Amino acid sequence: MADAKKPRAPFAPWDRRELPGLFSVEESARRVGAYKWCELKLFEALGGWIATVPELDVKMRLGAHCYKHAWHAELWHKRLPELREMNPDRLSVAPNEDMVSFIAALTEPEAPELTIEKLVGVYRVFIPHFISAYTFHLNNTSDITDAPTMRSLRFILQDEFEDWRDGEMLIQSLIETPAEVDRAAAHQARLEKILLAAGGITGSGTIGFNSPKHEGVMA
């Protein structure tokens, strides 16, 4: 044991955390509000679909995933006041009207024979976009000032990756004909185009590109 009184570097040589990050408090809160809104819409849809899918294994998986996304929404809801937004509902909104249209298109399928469309919307479109948005946030925010958001992002990303894999395996197990491959691809393309217009989970600049000058973002 070295001399306890000997001064040590406050950041160990292996600690590479940095100041500043890409996001201001306001920008971080805006993104977190959009995350919450999107996670809320997703868990509502997953819950609603449970009664509409005849496949028992899918039904049970939707039930489990419904909770995971509700928990994500709850984490973001609790984070907002910590980012100076004392009225979490104010920022719990869609980033733009295109995202509202995306949710409407995502939740359109209801008939029992449309399980492929339901799963494609969630696991081939929405969740991959969540993973992108969360990864961008994780890789660009300050390791020090925004550590609480990063902790939530890591927990949530773990869920998203697991759910993505679950969902993709369900889709692959349901697709049995070339026509169903086309069906899945057509639905994916339709939804991707709407999400392209929306700019991603948090709107334009979700993953850095096409950002309108990164308003509120530190250079």
Place this chain on the structure above:
Amino acid sequence: MRKFFPVEDLARDERFNQITMNDRMADQRTAITTDSRPSRAANRIVPSRGDASDAARGLMHGIFVGEIQALEGAGRTCWDFTTGEEAPFELKLDMARQCWDEARHVEISIKLSDWMGSEIGEYAENTVLFQAACSNDPVLRLAGVNRALEGLAIDVFTTMKEFGEVAGDQYLEFAEDWMLADEVTHVKMGSDWLRKITENDPERRKKALDFQSVVDKLFSYGGTRSESQESPIGLARRFRELAGFDDQEIDVIADLSLAALEERKAAVLEAQAAHN
């Protein structure tokens, strides 16, 4: 996807055979027996009953389909109501949590059914449970599903856990005890939300409690659940207390269940007299 999903449209694969409560009551084999043999003094599902294995398998299948409908009901509450306006955000979070719990219960029920030697679809699926989850008022759903239906689940799981204990079936006892823990949580969730949302709305609270009473009677299935040994399923007072029911509320359910049993017995006697 529409708001408010009709019970007739519940999606199932081809193994399932759905019936309504009306179908069940209209079926002379199950509704009013014309069997002239004296009825058993004790119908409680215990290993010493001659038909214990069949009865337990039937009950387990009933649990299985009940869990599917509870899962679907909780999921629909996440979807059917606008967040913040018609249902609080936190209530929806609880319903989503319930979805996960019920999904696990479906999984457990499938494993247990397999363990007990029955198959999916071996018995009919009564859809009355989901019907209780179709109200357009979330508070009524909580009263009907979380307090009445999940309350019944407490009674059923306690009976099955005791069955496993007496039969020396640790696999069954273990699984039922875990599900019982979740159900106590769900009933408490319902009790807490009912009190919170109707705190300043006594009329809405009364309406919800009246609805719960109707559902409780319906779920008594003509005396299937009561404190009498003539009922296959007992009333689990201790676990109901843990779930937030007070003594008076439990007494009301006990009386209601007993009355349902007596009504059924009278109906059976009447049918037998008419038959003879």
